[in-house]
Amino acid sequence: MFSYDPTLLAAVETAPATIPGVLQTLETIESICIDGDGLKWFNGLYLQVTQAVAARVAAGGFADPAWMAQLDVRFAGFYFAALRSSLSGQPAPSCWQVMLSSRGQSAIARIQFALAGVNAHINRDLPDAIVATCQATGTTPDAGGTHYNDYTALNSTLDGLIESAKRVLHVRLLGEALPPVSHLEDTLAAWSVTASRKSAWTNAGHLWQFRLSPVLAAGFMDMLDGFTAVIGKTLLVPVPLADARPGS
Secondary structure, three states: OOOOHHHHHHOOOOOOOHHHHHHHHHHHHHHHHOOHHHHHHHHHHHHHHHHHHHHHHOOOOOOOOOHEEEEHHHHHHHHHHHHHOOOOOOOOOOHHHHOOOOOOHHHEEEEHHHHHHHHHHHHHHHHHHHHHHHHHHHHOOOOHHHHHHHHEEEEEHHHHHHHHHHHHHOOOOOOOOOOOHHHHHHHHHHHHHHHHHHHHHHHHHHHHHOOOOOOHHHHHHHHHHHHHHHHHHHOOOOOOOOOOOOOO
């Protein structure tokens, strides 16, 4: 889709094993993508999120910073894997492909790309990342425990970053102004990162119950992917030049 896609593919060929490695990969993607690439706007927001997590881990802001660091790295790995699959022509999760196949559509706003990526990453990838982290650390995804409290402690920071993105990225892909009123305002108002993360933890609990049955686990992930893809398509509806809402 873009001439530099082989360079992007090279950037995600190796999965990082540490938060600094994740940051380096995100920064590399940021340096490669042009403004007319919708991937740039999700990746930039995700870079800010990861920087916030890294700062909190370094400052001892979690009860179990090592667990949160593992979750951060495993979580990022799903994004890099989806991007790697898409760029190499291999099947990627449908929710990611919805966004990645639209990367160059100039009628879509930057914030739409950013939130479509966040939607795919949280609603589809995060439950899988939580379960993988629990399996690696000998823990369980219990609600109300130390790890859940660390996990939810990030919500206010993430809410702030999302609200800032809604203001800064509220332009078309190439930077042109959006109409003062459009369906996008309703879409943005309805989307909540806190609600999505709460659902992700709940879904991790369901996936945990299926961990000994690969068939059930795969079916559950297929269901999550399909549901998340539908939300992604809603988030990526192009914004017309004039307001298209009934009665406007």
